[in-house]
Amino acid sequence: MPDLPQKKVGLIACSGEDHPLGTLSRVAVRLVLERLRPNDTVTLCLPLFLAGEQGERAFARFYPTIAVDACGVGCAARATARYSGPVVRAINLEQLLAGLGIEVKASWKHDLDEEGLAVAWEVAEIIARQVDRILGKEGREVSPEEPAAVGEVATCSCGSGIPVLRLNVDGRTWELLAVPAIFSLFREQGRAPSRQVASELLAQTRLYNAISPQEEGELLDILEVAYRDFWEGRLKV
Amino acid sequence: MTERVLIIPCSGIGKVLGSVSREAAFRVLEELRPGETETLCLARLTLGDPDAQEEVRAHPVITVDGCTKGCARVNVEQAGGRPAASFCAAETFRRHRELRPTSVLDLGPGGKALAGRLAEEIAVQVDRLLHAPEDRDA
Numbered sequence: 303m304p305d306l307p308q309k310k311v312g313l314i315a316c317s318g319e320d321h322p323l324g325t326l327s328r329v330a331v332r333l334v335l336e337r338l339r340p341n342d343t344v345t346l347c348l349p350l351f352l353a354g355e356q357g358e359r360a361f362a363r364f365y366p367t368i369a370v371d372a373c374g375v376g377c378a379a380r381a382t383a384r385y386s387g388p389v390v391r392a393i394n395l396e397q398l399l400a401g402l403g404i405e406v407k408a409s410w411k412h413d414l415d416e417e418g419l420a421v422a423w424e425v426a427e428i429i430a431r432q433v434d435r436i437l438g439k440e441g442r443e444v445s446p447e448e449p450a451a452v453g454e455v456a457t458c459s460c461g462s463g464i465p466v467l468r469l470n471v472d473g474r475t476w477e478l479l480a481v482p483a484i485f486s487l488f489r490e491q492g493r494a495p496s497r498q499v500a501s502e503l504l505a506q507t508r509l510y511n512a513i514s515p516q517e518e519g520e521l522l523d524i525l526e527v528a529y530r531d532f533w534e535g536r537l538k539v
Numbered sequence: 540m541t542e543r544v545l546i547i548p549c550s551g552i553g554k555v556l557g558s559v560s561r562e563a564a565f566r567v568l569e570e571l572r573p574g575e576t577e578t579l580c581l582a583r584l585t586l587g588d589p590d591a592q593e594e595v596r597a598h599p600v601i602t603v604d605g606c607t608k609g610c611a612r613v614n615v616e617q618a619g620g621r622p623a624a625s626f627c628a629a630e631t632f633r634r635h636r637e638l639r640p641t642s643v644l645d646l647g648p649g650g651k652a653l654a655g656r657l658a659e660e661i662a663v664q665v666d667r668l669l670h671a672p673e674d675r676d677a
Contacts, residue, residue: 315550315552316580316582317550317551317552317580317581317582318550318580318581318582318583319547319548319550319561319564319578319579319580319581320577320578320579320580321580324550324580328550328552329644331552332552332643332644333644335552336643336644345552345553346553347549347550347551347552347553347557347608347610348550348581348582348585349549349550349551349581349582349584349585349610349611349613349614350551350608350610351585352584352585352610352613352614352617353608353609353610353613353614354608354610375583375586375588377580377582377583377585377586377588378582380586381582381585381586381587384586384587385585411565412565412569
């Protein structure tokens with residue numbers, strides 16, 4: 303398999319600066335990233351979908367993503383869907399806390415008091431259970447965990463780059479996740495371009511991209527040409 | 540003077556300097572220049588919310604970013620706004636290496652002091668935008 307980021311669950315916080323639950327969304331998400339599920343979650347700053355690059359926009363197509371919004375406007379869920387990919391879960395904190403009978407304090411907009419922090423932990427536990435469900439790890443204890451390795455805590459995905467190959471062919475733009483890493487791996491293995499190698503490239507590409515049966519023939523041709531160009535130094539990835 | 544300055548900080552949770560930028564923005568909004576400044580959720584700009592876009596086009600805007608990615612500035616610009624000033628917490632930290640923040644969740648004394656320095660710089664800029672310099676000290 304190519305050397306790609308480990309499959310984790312993506313968490314996108316709304317982080318609304320002008321909403322009493324913006325800070326709570328940030329703190330709750332951060333508690334999951336740092337304390338509850340440090341080995342299974344990754345984040346990206348929502349505004350990076352506009353300010354960032356292709357690898358950052360590929361975030362929700364690579365990581366199954368939970369959006370944690372403060373209110374019903376749903377900026378995190380909607381912006382993620384618009385610029386990256388649909389989220390697998392969308393949490394609306396206003397609705398969630400109303401359901402739990404928790405009253406929101408205006409002062410939480412800037413800072414969480416002891417009560418606000420307790421609510422953030424409660425929300426973090428709910429998010430952690432959703433993470434477990436997505437990863438098929440239900441039933442785990444929801445308590446602080448140690449990160450698997452030093453430096454692996456609370457991974458921010460910005461700049462880490464999910465590799466994306468963007469190709470314009472006959473007026474259509476193909477955005478193919480993971481293909482640069484797959485090409486590099488094949489070259490390292492000395493796999494010279496051929497139709498057979500192109501079929502194997504397609505099989506690997508299919509693992510990281512949704513490709514319809516109707517597109518497979520065209521994509522096979524595209525990968526064969528692109529990999530030949532890469533092999534011969536005409537295509538940089 | 541009824542004009543207000545919009546202070547739009549980074550909303551990132553991945554890096555500690557994002558938290559510093561927000562803390563600085565809240566200090567200006569709540570302590571240093573209340574009544575003269577407002578904020579709006581950066582995420583609304585990312586989403587392309589028309590009301591948020593109108594606000595950044597209609598008011599002087601100061602963006603306060605955590606890192607050089609400049610999400611706040613870029614999102615304001617993409618919404619059609621032109622920031623009157625742009626700050627970056629990473630730049631402030633470069634000038635005050637002794638003020639080291641602890642973590643994203645808890646800035647600690649160093650991080651809070653760093654946010655304080657940045658807040659003072661932002662407040663000076665607010666005054667420049669709203670008042671003649673002699674009207675008030677930061």
